[in-house]
Amino acid sequence: MSKIGVINYGVGNLQSVKNSLDFLGIPNEIVDKSQEISSFDKIILPGVGAFGAAIKKLNDLGFTEEIRKFSSQNKPILGICLGMQLLFDESYEHGHHQGLGLIKGRVLPFNEKIKNLPLPQIGWNNITKVGVSPILKNVEDNSCFYFVHSFYCEPEKKTATIASSDYGIKFAAIINENNIFGCQFHPEKSQSAGLHILKNFSSL
């Protein structure tokens, strides 16, 4: 079975991603050094917190370049939550920041677009499948996943969104373009539906 590297760039709780992969019996390792990436078949880019601080860490630790190289070899990458947002060209979270640029599009704030709904969106929301992708295998339409975010991704190509969700406005819950995958929710925190997504990613 192929081995997944979980990128450690010093933000958030990546132990929970590792725990869920261990639970599923999927070979995985935490990757602390950017040059180690190339030895893996797939990588997961987790992340919580602020976009600006995260991309700075990725740059400083040399991950940005290595992740782009990894992607150019057509190897699968899964971004989770902020990790998904980092895959995009740019983000407007507290200013303007460049992302990894693996998916064309941008990251925008929910702010007044969602009227009186609480911010951040914290909790379980259902998804609607709007595309076909191996990562959606055995995931039922309308399944619930755990979301925690105040910003959302807007891919340039509509077809990049393969499942959407609704929080005052419709937004991309899961994206897939070629070898790049992203979930706005936390599959590692979404009980059995989330574990399905991780299993699908591991069997790509």
Added chain:
Amino acid sequence: MIKRRLIPVLYIKNGLIVRSEGFSYHHNIGNVVKEAARYNSWDVDELIYIDISREKHYDLRRDDYNVNAYNSIGSIIKEISKVCFMPLTFGGGIRTIDDVSFRIQNGADKITLNTGALENPKLITQAAERYGSQAVVISIDYKIIENQPIVFTDFGQKNTSKSVYNWVKECENLGAGEIFINSIDRDGKANGYDIETINKTVASTKLPTIACGGAGNLEDFVELAKQTNVSAVAAGNIFHFTELSYPRSKILLKKNNLNFR
């Protein structure tokens, strides 16, 4: 559309899960990790753990549960996060940014700040800057004094003279991500939620509010969900003593057309 959450709150005292009443009486219920696995199998939305140990040593003291003794909150969090695939919040005794980091690095998704935030409000900002607002839950224990909800700290012992609504606003401005309010008067009393204070708290902030304190039967969840806009309904004791209370609550809430998972 987003679902509302039903959250069991578990109190840990010296490595054991305890039942709490009026913040002073604690009755041992069982082993932390076994309880966590039970809740995971009930497919709960989320779990909140509050460590209420006064003296910081952790010892299971009983070996009839067939698990290792846990000598630190770190190992407790680590073990729980291996068997739970839902969001985990840990609180109790957090005073410094290192305390926050320690919990998150061991597997907590969020932490709660209570006394620590009142003693040092900058801690809220520090934690939010390092881990994001979503990881910072402000836990507020309050008593009604002259018709006003007043914040109490130090296990509900110390009156801060601060109004709950003002403190909520302050925390929001400092970078908190969620508000957890708990009525001391109703803790373990099973006489229903404090609907009025909960409604006013929800109205006073943009942040999601989690309400706790007073659930005596499953109908109390329905009443709270119907009469307020809380993002999450939380309770402690009821989940320990009522057979299959969690799945039964979910069925009842959905039967009432309330938007739960």
